[in-house]
Each structure stands twice: as structure tokens, then as C-alpha cells.
Amino acid sequence: MSGYFKELISGTKSLFIGLGITGKYFMEPVVTMQYPMEHVEMTPRFRGHIELIPDEETGEPKCIVCGMCQKGCPSKCISLEGEKREGVKGKVLTKYILNFTTCSLCGQCVESCKFGALRFSKDYNLASPRKEDFIFDLIKRLKEKS
Amino acid sequence: MPEPFRVILFIIFVMAFAGLNAAYLVWCERKGAGHIQRRIGPKEVGPFGLLQPIADGIKLMTKQLFLPKGADPILFMAAPLMVMVPAIMSFMVIPFSETFVAREVNIGLLMIFAFASVNVLGLLLGGWGSGNKYAVIAAARCVSQNIAYEIPMLVTAITMVMVTNTMNLNEIVRSQAGWFFHWHIFRLDISLLMPVAFLIFFVCTLAETNRAPFDMAEAESELIAGAYTEYPGMGFGVFFMGEYANIVIGCALSVILFLGGWQSPVPFHPAGFLGVIWGLFWFLTKLYALIFTVIWIRWTYPRTQFYVLLNLSWKVLIPISLFNLILTALQIKIFPWL
Amino acid sequence: MSIPAFGDSLIIYLIIAAMLFGIGFYGLVHRRTLIGMLIAGELILAGASINFMAFNRFLAPDPTVGQVFTLFIMGIAAAEAAIALSIIIAVYRNFRSIDAEDVAELKG
Amino acid sequence: MVPLFSAEGLSSLVFIFIVMTTVLGAVIATHSERLTRAVTGLAICFIGVAGIYYYLNSPFVALMEMLIYVGAVCVTIVFAVMLADPNPESEAGKGSIFAGPLSFALGILLFWGLSALAGKTAWVPPSARVNDGSLEEVGRSLLTNYSMAFELISIVLLLAIIGALVLARQGRTRTGGES
Numbered sequence: 024m025s026g027y028f029k030e031l032i033s034g035t036k037s038l039f040i041g042l043g044i045t046g047k048y049f050m051e052p053v054v055t056m057q058y059p060m061e062h063v064e065m066t067p068r069f070r071g072h073i074e075l076i077p078d079e080e081t082g083e084p085k086c087i088v089c090g091m092c093q094k095g096c097p098s099k100c101i102s103l104e105g106e107k108r109e110g111v112k113g114k115v116l117t118k119y120i121l122n123f124t125t126c127s128l129c130g131q132c133v134e135s136c137k138f139g140a141l142r143f144s145k146d147y148n149l150a151s152p153r154k155e156d157f158i159f160d161l162i163k164r165l166k167e168k169s
Numbered sequence: 170m171p172e173p174f175r176v177i178l179f180i181i182f183v184m185a186f187a188g189l190n191a192a193y194l195v196w197c198e199r200k201g202a203g204h205i206q207r208r209i210g211p212k213e214v215g216p217f218g219l220l221q222p223i224a225d226g227i228k229l230m231t232k233q234l235f236l237p238k239g240a241d242p243i244l245f246m247a248a249p250l251m252v253m254v255p256a257i258m259s260f261m262v263i264p265f266s267e268t269f270v271a272r273e274v275n276i277g278l279l280m281i282f283a284f285a286s287v288n289v290l291g292l293l294l295g296g297w298g299s300g301n302k303y304a305v306i307a308a309a310r311c312v313s314q315n316i317a318y319e320i321p322m323l324v325t326a327i328t329m330v331m332v333t334n335t336m337n338l339n340e341i342v343r344s345q346a347g348w349f350f351h352w353h354i355f356r357l358d359i360s361l362l363m364p365v366a367f368l369i370f371f372v373c374t375l376a377e378t379n380r381a382p383f384d385m386a387e388a389e390s391e392l393i394a395g396a397y398t399e400y401p402g403m404g405f406g407v408f409f410m411g412e413y414a415n416i417v418i419g420c421a422l423s424v425i426l427f428l429g430g431w432q433s434p435v436p437f438h439p440a441g442f443l444g445v446i447w448g449l450f451w452f453l454t455k456l457y458a459l460i461f462t463v464i465w466i467r468w469t470y471p472r473t474q475f476y477v478l479l480n481l482s483w484k485v486l487i488p489i490s491l492f493n494l495i496l497t498a499l500q501i502k503i504f505p506w507l
Numbered sequence: 508m509s510i511p512a513f514g515d516s517l518i519i520y521l522i523i524a525a526m527l528f529g530i531g532f533y534g535l536v537h538r539r540t541l542i543g544m545l546i547a548g549e550l551i552l553a554g555a556s557i558n559f560m561a562f563n564r565f566l567a568p569d570p571t572v573g574q575v576f577t578l579f580i581m582g583i584a585a586a587e588a589a590i591a592l593s594i595i596i597a598v599y600r601n602f603r604s605i606d607a608e609d610v611a612e613l614k615g
Numbered sequence: 616m617v618p619l620f621s622a623e624g625l626s627s628l629v630f631i632f633i634v635m636t637t638v639l640g641a642v643i644a645t646h647s648e649r650l651t652r653a654v655t656g657l658a659i660c661f662i663g664v665a666g667i668y669y670y671l672n673s674p675f676v677a678l679m680e681m682l683i684y685v686g687a688v689c690v691t692i693v694f695a696v697m698l699a700d701p702n703p704e705s706e707a708g709k710g711s712i713f714a715g716p717l718s719f720a721l722g723i724l725l726f727w728g729l730s731a732l733a734g735k736t737a738w739v740p741p742s743a744r745v746n747d748g749s750l751e752e753v754g755r756s757l758l759t760n761y762s763m764a765f766e767l768i769s770i771v772l773l774l775a776i777i778g779a780l781v782l783a784r785q786g787r788t789r790t791g792g793e794s
Contacts, residue, residue, distance in 0.1 A: 031485060035368075038470070041469050041470060042465065042466070042469055044469075045205045045465060045468060045469040046465065048204075048205055048206070048207055049201070049204045049205045049465070051207060052207075053203075053204065053207050053208055053209050054207045055207065055208045055209065057209065057212075241649065241651065241652070243652065243655075244651065244652065244655060247655070274674070275750070276674060276675055276678060276750065279675070279678045279679075279682070280678055282682060283678040283679075283681040283682040283685075283686070284681070285686075286681065286682050286685060286686020286687070286690075287658075287662075287681065287685050287686065289686065289690055290658055290685060290686070290689055290690055290693070293690060293693050293694075294651065294655060294693065297651055297693065297697065298651070305697065308697075309694070309697060312690055312693075312694055316687075316690070319686075509616045509617060509618050509619060509624070510616070510617060510618075510619045510624050510627050510628065511616055511617075511627065512616070512617050512623055512627050513627050513630045513631060513634075514626060514627060514630040514670045517738055518733055518734060519634075520667070520671070521729070521730070521733035522730045522733065523634055523637065523638075523667065524729075525725070525726050525729035525730045525733065526638060526641075526726055526730075527637070527638075527641055527660075527664075528725060528726070528729060529722040529723065529725045529726030529729070530638075530641040530642060530644075530645055530722060530726075531641070531645070532718075532721060532722050532725050533645060533718050533719055533721065533722030533723075534644065534645030534646075535718075536717070536718030536721060536722075537645065537715060537718040537719070538645070540650065542650055542692060542695060542696055542699070543645075543650060543653060545692065546644050546645070546650075546653050546654065546657050546692065547644070547645055549657060549684070549688065550641050550644060550645070550657070550660065553660065553661065553664050553684075556664070557664065557667060557668075560667075560668055560671045560673065560676065561671060563671070563673075563748070564671040564672055564673075564748075565738065565740060566738060566739070566740060566741060567741065568741040568742075568743065568744060568745055569744075569745045569746065569756070570672075570744060570746065570747065570748030570752075571746065571748050571752045571753045571755075571756040572756070574673050574675070574676050574748065574753050575753060575756055575757055575761050575764075577668075577676050578676065578679060578753075578757075579761075579764060579768055581679060581680065581683045581684070582683075582768045582771070582772060583768070583771065584683075584684070584688065585683055585687055585688055585772070585775075586771050586772050586774075586775035587775075588687075588688045588691055588692065589691060589775050589776065589779040590775050590778055590779055590782070592691055592692065592694075592695040592779070593778070593779040593780075593782035593783040594782055595695055595699055596695060596698055596699050596782075596783050597782050597783065597785065599698070599699035605699050
């Protein structure tokens, strides 16, 4: 008999504790992100597709067209070209194409770049019905960003 | 105001009230569920998703009304009405404010219980008429549950009738005038178990209206949608409206019996038209606070098992409510001056 | 346009009661299943209650008697329905049928 | 005779509607082949009877009729139908040919006889009423003149509950015999 009442009282108490917990959550701000409306800031170690790092003064890519990234890429998805220009030391990058459809985000290109000209971007909203949209012209992307 | 005019006005008001309540309580439910789970809930249709119920209603209305194979056509079509109509009728006696009541019936409390009892038959026939196993199981569960919880509910209501000496809902409210500690829930001098009685009544309201954690009639995860499984379009919508109207009536009854109805917490009641608004304001505030609690409870507790549900009624609620009845009778008899 | 005040004459109520009684009797004889018979029996009880209430309203010197009687009939009818239905369920368990003709073990 | 578009006339019209509901419900209750529909008819009939009680100046009894018959008795019967009626068409095509017409004739005869009796008798209205038959008076007479019957009814109900439980429980472990 005393067990009956004990269970009754403790049961009722636990019900109110449960209400308290959900009540507290009700008052707190929402934690879900309204994804298409607002965007998440990606963590620093997020691996997106690669992008060129601009030179801080000129805004031009730091790449010197050594071709190490192209050689290091196991999936052969990078192709780049450069040309010699008057008054500029070394080569100037004219074309840098990343075929993202075959890229496996292994990061060999970033590893092999001795001049710090490549990094992982933080783009993640990459969706398209067309395959051609995933063949990125990284120079154009750099221009659009700046 | 002439009587027929008044009655027609009230019918329109009650229909609008029941419809809007059903629509916007769904919205509240979804918003409440969202915030309890720290989400936002509906937000796309209109500001704060306020037009969501209208979109849902249009969707329900445009659905095809078809009859499932093996269903009993007459019962299948009549069942939603048998749930909806008594619920609407019950609004007739609820005093929203001192003079804002369709008809002051001197046995109003009995009337609400009488109409509410038809509701069970509607659900049962709807479930049986669908010709679907899940619906029949749900209907059978629903009946055992309703019968089990009607007993403590009626016993508690009888206790309150004993305290107030009347079944006129407006008189019951009038007897709680004054400060908020004159509301019946705080009247420990009438019965020591008054808050417990309120709790019993409220739990029974939850069970009678098939709300979580007692929603055995619906039980989405086990019985698809229970008794409503086979209902298409507006048949389902009418069931839903009836269910929400029943929630409103149950909560209104709790407010009237225990929380002072349209009485304000302070002894102040302006005269005339302002008094009507004042009473309406307090009644609706208490009513919606209680309805919010119902929603809150739904999103807090998981659904009980069926035998736990029946045990709770037969082993806990009925003995305590009977004890409360006897205690109240004794207390009234021993201290008749209170 | 005018219409007789039907609600105010005793005879109308007696005729309604007789009608319910007749329908109930017809059902009691006509029905084959026990539950059908129980339903018809409830109709007969309703007819009797209407008679009580009508006499109470029009003829009784003490107009509470009929109401008290009707309430008693309700109590008895509820008890009767509960008992009868549990008997029917027990019969169904033993005979797998609620047809009155099948439940005749003593016929010989 | 009262004018149609007055309070009395409209109430007379509603009365006709209620009587039709009652009789229609009773006919459904006795005549439909499916038992579930018969119970629905019974419920409709009882709602009509409740309306008739309302016209007989006792709203209390009318509401009790709804609470007890519609809310309890009909629900219990539907429940029993669910538990004990495997094939809903079991009513059709059984029994002798005479049972239908004969019982119909008997029913008509009873109705006619009772109505004729009711019409022939000279009912004498009472000279004086001792009270107005309100709810208070009903309660008073329940607890004074009829208190013995009242207590007996409660005992009967208690026994009915216990008896129904005992009856419905026994045979639960058995698998059920052959018919």
C-alpha cells in the first residue's frame, strides 16, 4: 500500500519535471538553421574544391605555373597554362581549369604546391543539373570573388 | 435583443469559433511542437506561417471523397458528423462571459456530458464502418479508454456539483467570485484534495479527447491513423475539427469548474458592455493557457501503453476521485458554514 | 397557415409509445440473433418509458413519479444490457454463434 | 390549432420532426440486416425519444436518456457486436417464411390495439398538482418516497457489474466449442 502511494507521488513529480524540461526548451531560442534562407559558416578545415590564393597587393594569383599540382593530381582533373610576359618575372597564369566531376578532394595539389598558391575553398552549395557547371575556371572564380 | 436573432447570431459565432479554433490550434500545435524541439515550425505561408491552416484546409477540401472497399457507406459518411455535431451543440451552454452565453440551462453540465457521450459512438462507428483492421482496433481501444475515463471525470464533476449546489455553469462561475483564491482549485477549505481533483479532471479531459499521451485512438506509429485511417479529404477534416472542438470544450469545462471561468483574479468587474469584454478576456486567457498545456503535454510525454492507460484509470484515478467525493461530502457536512 | 399543437395532447404520446412498442415487438419476433432481440427489447422499454412520462405530464397528481420511474427503467435497462451482452459473449464463446436457433443444446 | 409561424407552431413542427426521427430510428433498428446499422438506428431512435422527453417538460430525463442509452447502452451493444459477430450478413435468409409477415401482423395488431385503447379511454386530468415536477422535486422524491427503490437500483447495478464481469471472464481460457 505504501509502495502504491510512493509510486503515485514520485510518478506525479516526474511528470512535472518532464514538463519543466520541455518548458525550458520552449523558452530557449531555436537552434535549427533555416538552411536555404541563411548559410552556415564552414569550419576552417572544410575541404571544398580548390581555389587560387590571390596576391595580397595585386589581387593576381600567386601561381607561378610550375605544374606540380597537375603532376600530383591522381585523377588528372587539373589543367593549367601560362605564358611569359614582358616585365614580369616568371610565368603568368592564363588558364586554370579544375574538372570537379572527377576530383576526389584528396588534396594532393594543395600539398604539392610549394608557393602557397592553392587552398580549399569553403563553397558548398554546388548543385546543378548540368555536368558542364562542374568544370571550373578558377581564374574566373577568383575574379568574381574579389 | 429578440430571441431568434440572438440564437442565430450565436450559431454563427459558435460555428466560426469552432472552425477557427480547429484551424489555428493546429497551427499552435505545430508551432508549439517546433519550439519545444527548438525548431521554428510552419513559417513559409504568410507571416509566421499564419496562413498555413488555410492552405491545409484548401488542400483537404480539394481531395477526392472516395469510399474504401468493404466500408459501410452510410456509417462511414455519418460518423464524422456524429463527432462534430455534439461538440458544436455543447458550445451552447458554455458561458464565455457573464451574459455572453447562448442559453443559461440549469442542467448545463449534464448537457455537456450527455452530448460528449455521443462522440464515442461516432468514433466507434467510423472505425467499424471503414472496414479496416487498424480502424477497428483503434475504435475498440477508444471505447475502452473513454468508458474508463468517463467514470473519474463524472465523479469529479459530481463532487463539484455537490460543492456548488448547481449544474448551471454560469452559477458555478458566479460562486467563485472575488479574489483568485476563491477559485475552486484553491478552496482547500471545501476539500483538501481540490488541486488533485483538478488534476484528475484534466487528465480525464486529455483521455476523453484522445490527446497524447492517451492518443490510443490515433497512435500513428502503430495504427497508421487509427479510426481515421480510411478517411479521405474533408471527412478527415471534420473529424479533426470535432476533436479540436472537444479539446476546447474539455478545457473550458476545467476552467469553469476549477479556475473561476470568466472571473478575474482580482475582485473587480466593470458593469455593462465593458464587463462582457473583461469576462471574455479572462475566460479566453485561462482557456488558451490550458489548451497550451494540453499541447505542451503532448510534446513532452511519449504515448502510454494501453494496459498502463487502463490501469491508471481503474487503479489510481477512480479510487482517488471516489475518496475525494467522500472527503468533500464529509467536509461540507462537518463545516457547513464554509 | 396553421398546425395542430401536437406536443400538447396525451393521445399523440400514447400513439408514439404504442408504435415503438409494436415495432419493438415485431423486431423481437422477427430477429434471429440475440443482439437483434436485445435491441428490439430496448425499443419496447423506450415505449414503456414514454408512456410513463406522458402520464406523468398529463395525468399524475405528483409529476415526479413518472420521471423517477423512467430513471429507474434506465438504470434497469443499463444493467440488463450489460448482463445480456456478457451472456451473449459467453454464448458466443461456447457456440461460435449468436443465432437464437443455433443456441439450442437442450432441444433433444 | 395554432398559427404555423409562431413559437407554438414552430415547436409543433419540430415535434413532428422528432417523432419522425424516433420512428425512423426504430424501423432501422429492427429492419436493417447489419447489426451495426441496427445499433445506429437505435441510437437515432433514442435521440428522438430524448427529444420527446424534452417536450414532456423534463429536460433532465431527456439528457439522462442520451447519456445512458446513446452513450452507454448503444456503445456497449456495438462493442458486443464487434466481439461476437463474425459475419454481418448472418441475419439474411434464415428462419421460416411465416416469421416475417406474422410478426409484422402481430406488431401492427399490438400498435392498433394500444392506440385504439388509448383513444377510447376518457383520461381524467388531475384536479391539483402537488408540485411542479422540476429537477429539485425529482431529487426530493428520489431521496424520500423512493429512497428504498433508489438504493435497490444501486445494488442491482453493482450486482450487474459484478455479474457481467464474471460472465464475460469465464471461458476466456477455453478455445470454444463447436456449434
